[in-house]
Every structure is written in C-alpha cells, then in structure tokens.
Amino acid sequence: MTLLSCAYAGTGNVLKVQNLLGHCAQHLEKGETHQGPAVLGIAMVAMAEELGVEMAIRSLEHLLQYGEQNIRRAVPLALGLLCISNPKVNVMDTLSRLSHDTDSEVAMAAVISLGLIGAGTNNARIAGMLRNLSSYYYKDANLLFCVPNSSRSGTFRKGPINS
Secondary structure (H helix, E strand, O other), X not given: OHHHHXXXXXXXXXXXXXXXXXXXXXXXXXXXXOHHHHHHHHHHHHOOOHHHHHHHHHXXXXXXXXXXXXXXXXXXXXXXXHOOOOOOHHHHHHHHHHOOOOOHHHHHHHHHHHHHHHOOOOOHHHHHHHHHHHHHOOOOHHHHHHHHHHHOOOOOOOOOOOO
16 A cells, blocks of 8 residues: 555546545454555645645545544644645644544644644744644653654744754
8 A cells, every 4th residue: 555655646646546545435354554554645646736635635534534543543644744834724723623632643643744734834823833732732741742843843933943
C-alpha cells in the first residue's frame, strides 16, 4: 500500500484515490494494517491540484466520521499533508477539534498536523492554538512534547530559536 501510494504521489489520479478509498471501506481481519497507509496515500495522490485537495478533504471528513479507529488515527496526518504550509479554515477547525480527542494518537497526529499546515506562514490563529494546547496538555508528556516542537520550529516566532 505504501509503495503504491508513493508511486502515484502528486499525480491526482482519481482512479487510484477511489481504489484507496475502497481499501479504507473494508473491514479488517486480525493482523491487517493497510488502512492507515491507504488514508495517507489518498492525501499523497490528491495533493497535486486544488480541486483534488478539496475532494480529498471532504472524503477524509467522511472517513473521520464513519471510519474505524485505525483510520481516525491517520486522517489528521493526511489533512496535514494536503494543506502543508497552506492553512485552510475548515482544516484548522477540524484539527483543532481532533487535538482534543480522547484517543491520544489522534490528538498527537492533530497537533503535529497543525504544525505542518502552519509551517512558514506566521499564522496567528495556529500559533494561538498551539500555545493553548501546551497549557491544556501540561500533564501529558507525549502530547506536550509535540506541541512545543510544532510551535518552536521558527515559523511562529521572530528571531532565532533559543532552546
């Protein structure tokens, strides 16, 4: 699945996106783990053109709503890949909501994706979200580690990084 996704990355091939969505719709047997890479593959294939990005975002929101847990864990990273350095309001809202998810892996992926979509943009709203998340997750070391690394990347502060 990963090799197929990388082979068609950036092509915008609609048939491959449909094929990957079909893999996401299957119910897994024990030991199968191909749905997470299929979700990331949707983002990799569709990231080439704006219309494909919008359709992929809509499909990922449906997967988020109706998909199984392993799909939910990959959706925030796929959203981050689709909108890297291009913060869209609906994606920011979705990632902000997912950053407070009860599953810590979903929340961690959402925090990292907020950093991805805000990279190099100086977006004040994302910077504020990441600052609020650092105070929200002050007791959870894993998530707290993700928050400062996303906001310390130099995109939200002026001057050199003093760490």
